[in-house]
Amino acid sequence: MKLSRSQLPDLAALQAFEAAARHGSFTRAAVELNLTQSAVSRQIKDLETQLGIALFERVRQRIVLSTAGQRLRPEIERLLAELQNLSIRAASGRDVTGHLSVVTLPTFGSRWLMPRLCSFLSAHPGLQVSIAARQGAFDMTDAGVDLAIHYGKPAWPGASCTYLCAETMLAVAAPGVVTGDILPDDLPLLHLESRPMLWPEWLSAQGQPVTRGFQGHRFDQFSLLIEAALAGIGAALLPSYLIERELQTGDLCALSGGSLSTDAAYWVAIPDASASDPVPLAFRDWIIGQVT
Numbered sequence: 001m002k003l004s005r006s007q008l009p010d011l012a013a014l015q016a017f018e019a020a021a022r023h024g025s026f027t028r029a030a031v032e033l034n035l036t037q038s039a040v041s042r043q044i045k046d047l048e049t050q051l052g053i054a055l056f057e058r059v060r061q062r063i064v065l066s067t068a069g070q071r072l073r074p075e076i077e078r079l080l081a082e083l084q085n086l087s088i089r090a091a092s093g094r095d096v097t098g099h100l101s102v103v104t105l106p107t108f109g110s111r112w113l114m115p116r117l118c119s120f121l122s123a124h125p126g127l128q129v130s131i132a133a134r135q136g137a138f139d140m141t142d143a144g145v146d147l148a149i150h151y152g153k154p155a156w157p158g159a160s161c162t163y164l165c166a167e168t169m170l171a172v173a174a175p176g177v178v179t180g181d182i183l184p185d186d187l188p189l190l191h192l193e194s195r196p197m198l199w200p201e202w203l204s205a206q207g208q209p210v211t212r213g214f215q216g217h218r219f220d221q222f223s224l225l226i227e228a229a230l231a232g233i234g235a236a237l238l239p240s241y242l243i244e245r246e247l248q249t250g251d252l253c254a255l256s257g258g259s260l261s262t263d264a265a266y267w268v269a270i271p272d273a274s275a276s277d278p279v280p281l282a283f284r285d286w287i288i289g290q291v292t
Helices: 011-023 026-033 037-051 067-092 106-123 198-205 210-214 222-230 244-249 278-291
Strands: 056-059 062-065 098-104 127-133 147-152 159-173 189-192 217-219 235-239 260-271
Touching: 011 026, 011 037, 011 067, 026 037, 062 067, 098 106, 098 278, 106 127, 106 147, 106 222, 106 278, 147 159, 147 278, 159 198, 159 244, 159 278, 189 198, 189 222, 198 210, 198 235, 198 260, 217 222, 222 235, 260 278
Parallel strands: 098 127, 098 147, 189 217, 189 235
Antiparallel strands: 056 062, 147 260, 159 235, 159 260
16 A cells, blocks of 8 residues: 555655754754754644554753654665765756666776866767766666776676776886886886786796786775885786876886786676667767777
């Protein structure tokens, strides 16, 4: 059985309850909501009557949430937060002709995508883009995501993957900790936790002992790894496209020994539900054009 709209709690009463619960005071809630204390008290009383439960108890001249109020509070906070987000999205949609939601790997997004994004936006005036950093596959349709940039194999449940680019790893270090382009024997190696075999593979390709490749400091993000290398903490194996600026400025220098190509690649994933949507398809074609 569904409740009629007239039986649903009033939004103002829910706001009064949330403010009073947060402040522990009807008076302070009234100040925040620009109401009188009696108005807040009346709204909460009406809400209690409508729900048939007591939301607050008076203890030593102060109010505290009842057991029922404590149980209800997080649900009301979530509902008000969703309404706030809805209002913000509606206000931000003025003069917008389209929307595109993109999920990208964190460092790829900040270091490679952001410097190039302006050219796509310039070609699509009126398009509003939302970009979030996230790793791992998820249900893009349920999350409201139109496109994801994915590293690994071309597999994403409920989506189709298009090849973007391969990955070339360069051994680099800050110029202040190396002489020329030779990797010093005593310079610590910097590792990405999720790819522990990169340095052993690189050293093996140089005909050097791989045991050293398991030693050194570890980081869980490429962004931290880059900053550690820039700070002179050690040498790092980094994707060349993530350090284009540092290589150009000389803040990082490539070490002799060549590059290392990984087995995995970068892919653009589009959910099957958006397979014919021209906006994510245009973004896919644009981003592929940026790497060719």
